[in-house]
Amino acid sequence: MTTRVYNFNAGPATLPLPVLQQVQADLLDFGGTGMSILETSHRGPVYDEIHQQAIADLRELFGGSDDHAILFMGGGAQTQFALVPMNLLPQGRHAAYLETGVWGEAAREEAGKMGDARTLWSSAASGHDRVPGPDDYQVLPDAAYLHYTSNNSIMGTQYAAVPEAGEVPLVCDMSSDILSYPIDLKRFGLIYGGAQKNMGAAGVTLVVIRRDLLERCRSDLPTMLSYAGMAATNSLQNTPPVFAIYIVGLVARRMLEQGGMGAVAAYNDKKAGLLYGAIDNSGGFYRGHAQPGSRSRMNVTFHLPNEDLTALFVSEAAEEGLQGLKGHQALGGIRVSLYNAVTVEAGRALADFMAAFHKRHG
Amino acid sequence: MTTRVYNFNAGPATLPLPVLQQVQADLLDFGGTGMSILETSHRGPVYDEIHQQAIADLRELFGGSDDHAILFMGGGAQTQFALVPMNLLPQGRHAAYLETGVWGEAAREEAGKMGDARTLWSSAASGHDRVPGPDDYQVLPDAAYLHYTSNNSIMGTQYAAVPEAGEVPLVCDMSSDILSYPIDLKRFGLIYGGAQKNMGAAGVTLVVIRRDLLERCRSDLPTMLSYAGMAATNSLQNTPPVFAIYIVGLVARRMLEQGGMGAVAAYNDKKAGLLYGAIDNSGGFYRGHAQPGSRSRMNVTFHLPNEDLTALFVSEAAEEGLQGLKGHQALGGIRVSLYNAVTVEAGRALADFMAAFHKRHG
Numbered sequence: 001m002t003t004r005v006y007n008f009n010a011g012p013a014t015l016p017l018p019v020l021q022q023v024q025a026d027l028l029d030f031g032g033t034g035m036s037i038l039e040t041s042h043r044g045p046v047y048d049e050i051h052q053q054a055i056a057d058l059r060e061l062f063g064g065s066d067d068h069a070i071l072f073m074g075g076g077a078q079t080q081f082a083l084v085p086m087n088l089l090p091q092g093r094h095a096a097y098l099e100t101g102v103w104g105e106a107a108r109e110e111a112g113k114m115g116d117a118r119t120l121w122s123s124a125a126s127g128h129d130r131v132p133g134p135d136d137y138q139v140l141p142d143a144a145y146l147h148y149t150s151n152n153s154i155m156g157t158q159y160a161a162v163p164e165a166g167e168v169p170l171v172c173d174m175s176s177d178i179l180s181y182p183i184d185l186k187r188f189g190l191i192y193g194g195a196q197k198n199m200g201a202a203g204v205t206l207v208v209i210r211r212d213l214l215e216r217c218r219s220d221l222p223t224m225l226s227y228a229g230m231a232a233t234n235s236l237q238n239t240p241p242v243f244a245i246y247i248v249g250l251v252a253r254r255m256l257e258q259g260g261m262g263a264v265a266a267y268n269d270k271k272a273g274l275l276y277g278a279i280d281n282s283g284g285f286y287r288g289h290a291q292p293g294s295r296s297r298m299n300v301t302f303h304l305p306n307e308d309l310t311a312l313f314v315s316e317a318a319e320e321g322l323q324g325l326k327g328h329q330a331l332g333g334i335r336v337s338l339y340n341a342v343t344v345e346a347g348r349a350l351a352d353f354m355a356a357f358h359k360r361h362g
Numbered sequence: 363m364t365t366r367v368y369n370f371n372a373g374p375a376t377l378p379l380p381v382l383q384q385v386q387a388d389l390l391d392f393g394g395t396g397m398s399i400l401e402t403s404h405r406g407p408v409y410d411e412i413h414q415q416a417i418a419d420l421r422e423l424f425g426g427s428d429d430h431a432i433l434f435m436g437g438g439a440q441t442q443f444a445l446v447p448m449n450l451l452p453q454g455r456h457a458a459y460l461e462t463g464v465w466g467e468a469a470r471e472e473a474g475k476m477g478d479a480r481t482l483w484s485s486a487a488s489g490h491d492r493v494p495g496p497d498d499y500q501v502l503p504d505a506a507y508l509h510y511t512s513n514n515s516i517m518g519t520q521y522a523a524v525p526e527a528g529e530v531p532l533v534c535d536m537s538s539d540i541l542s543y544p545i546d547l548k549r550f551g552l553i554y555g556g557a558q559k560n561m562g563a564a565g566v567t568l569v570v571i572r573r574d575l576l577e578r579c580r581s582d583l584p585t586m587l588s589y590a591g592m593a594a595t596n597s598l599q600n601t602p603p604v605f606a607i608y609i610v611g612l613v614a615r616r617m618l619e620q621g622g623m624g625a626v627a628a629y630n631d632k633k634a635g636l637l638y639g640a641i642d643n644s645g646g647f648y649r650g651h652a653q654p655g656s657r658s659r660m661n662v663t664f665h666l667p668n669e670d671l672t673a674l675f676v677s678e679a680a681e682e683g684l685q686g687l688k689g690h691q692a693l694g695g696i697r698v699s700l701y702n703a704v705t706v707e708a709g710r711a712l713a714d715f716m717a718a719f720h721k722r723h724g
Contacts, residue, residue, distance in 0.1 A: 202601045
């Protein structure tokens with residue numbers, strides 16, 4: 001008998017139970033093939049259908065246009081910190097970075113090893129409690145690209161709107177909020193994100209790149225480090241991370257069956273509403289870190305009156321099966337990650353716990 | 363009820379059934395944590411133990427010395443085609459490549475994008491039916507490294523002994539025979555290989571690098587493309603491919619429990635012996651591709667008298683549950699992959715089938 005906890009991990013994060021159950025059921029014999037999906041050739045028809053269907057379903061979730069290529073890559077989002085400038089930042093040009101925390105800073109630092117990468121705006125002075133508004137920065141029209149982090153998983157901030165970049169290609173690290181709300185893909189030159197928060201398990205990184213940018217990519221790169229190289233073989237240049245892509249496919253299919261991105265976003269809003277409600281109704285016992293206009297629907301961060309109460313909160317919550325709540329060491333306090341597969345039931349259980357904890361210890 | 367076939371796939375390849383059964387049993391609730399290993403934080407104690415134990419067990423399988431770092435990386439072995447020269451081939455030096463087929467050629471071509479990569483010896487003139495002997499090449503002492511492919515999975519050739527490189531660091535693409543026989547790690551500067559043939563599932567690449575080479579690596583590389591960067595965090599710079607590493611750990615543990623590399627090699631020799639016996643006892647009906655001294659214990663390649671018989675062989679074998687036997691298009695004929703988890707029972711069933719097929723159609 002399985003007793004599953006309420007899992008608020010920041011990533012790898014909880015997966016939909018029906019997806020896990022299907023993976024489990026198929027593990028020794030996938031679809032009557034007599035072998036596991038883990039043992040199946042990536043050049044055979046069984047995997048090919050999984051691969052193509054996953055891309056088709058992801059494309060539909062991204063709005064259905066064929067103007068962008070959808071790639072599966074290895075190495076996690078941090079590898080993309082390097083591949084973006086390797087591919088898209090030519091000698092003599094610069095790239096502009098909006099830095100709303102550790103990830104944006106690291107992306108710019110890694111890019112700085114490959115070329116001229118500049119901080120255009122940073123929220124460091126206010127402890128990364130906000131994202132910029134349209135008047136806070138101006139991107140130079142000759143920038144090779146503008147890079148931003150759509151959701152800051154450590155600080156709990158998130159852009160409510162896509163930043164303005166004019167004609168400059170917009171590159172977005174969407175690792176912690178990819179496919180959690182509908183986007184207008186036309187606005188983006190390139191999006192990347194690991195699968196392990198909203199889309200599946202660790203081991204595959206999604207890269208969505210506008211096809212005209214593929215033609216502008218540096219052409220002398222090793223194939224596996226080249227977006228054009230990966231696109232040319234539809235991410236089948238070599239053995240892809242088969243199992244991780246299979247899970248992404250199962251998750252994407254389930255999202256479509258549940259109504260697509262609109263339904264996903266509404267569900268996520270509901271969870272975030274429960275948690276921010278619990279903060280806002282606590283009379284200051286729980287203090288949210290993010291400025292109200294920059295609040296993340298994926299990672300809700302807050303502090304308690306002191307460290308002892310914070311530790312007690314984490315341990316009492318764990319006893320009630322509410323796990324993964326300790327904040328990142330860079331911020332401390334509590335972090336509640338509410339990725340797609342976290343249920344409203346889990347969010348409600350935690351909001352109730354917060355009210356009860358406040359009553360007991362406030 | 364599961365009916366598992368005999369799976370001779372070239373990779374991804376068959377896994378030990380007890381490993382798959384354990385993965386299946388633990389999939390919804392790993393070790394009483396109330397969550398799947400797919401949902402567990404890579405920074406928490408549960409995953410940390412898996413990660414450290416996998417490295418410790420791999421180290422023991424590699425002979426126990428601590429002179430080499432063991433890294434888990436993404437992107438497959440072909441990404442290493444690029445990272446090896448990025449890290450180890452300085453300006454003004456050259457790297458030497460022994461080319462025994464498609465993979466060695468591709469490794470040199472990718473390295474050629476990063477620096478001076480030279481073909482030192484090639485088996486192309488004889489259809490890649492052999493590996494070089496010690497007198498076939500001489501590596502220049504100022505080479506940055508000597509690169510070779512220990513087993514050619516397409517052609518079915520394998521080095522019976524580690525090539526001589528003098529003081530030049532030896533770099534080995536061991537993708538298709540890693541951990542299938544004992545090696546003397548001291549001979550190697552760097553070994554790399556995807557997990558999906560002998561060690562686990564697709565999604566993680568093992569890199570074993572001598573620690574003094576880490577200090578010689580280019581120091582201005584992006585962290586995720588740098589061996590020194592990956593070693594500095596013990597492959598935990600970012601979220602590693604948790605599930606793929608977990609499976610590698612289960613496979614490694616099982617190999618140790620079954621007696622370690624000596625026992626693994628003896629088991630593999632037995633399987634290869636059955637298949638080469640079936641070829642050699644067929645009076646020329648089955649014609650092996652590899653020269654006898656270069657025969658692979660991992661991939662047995664042979665031709666039948668004509669294309670029709672080849673197609674019939676594949677289809678009749680499949681009907682008897684013997685799958686994955688079609689040769690790679692570069693060679694045609696039949697390829698039997700006998701990686702670690704293929705059982706002697708499977709090898710015997712195929713050898714028996716070969717004799718019966720010969721009797722029916724010879």
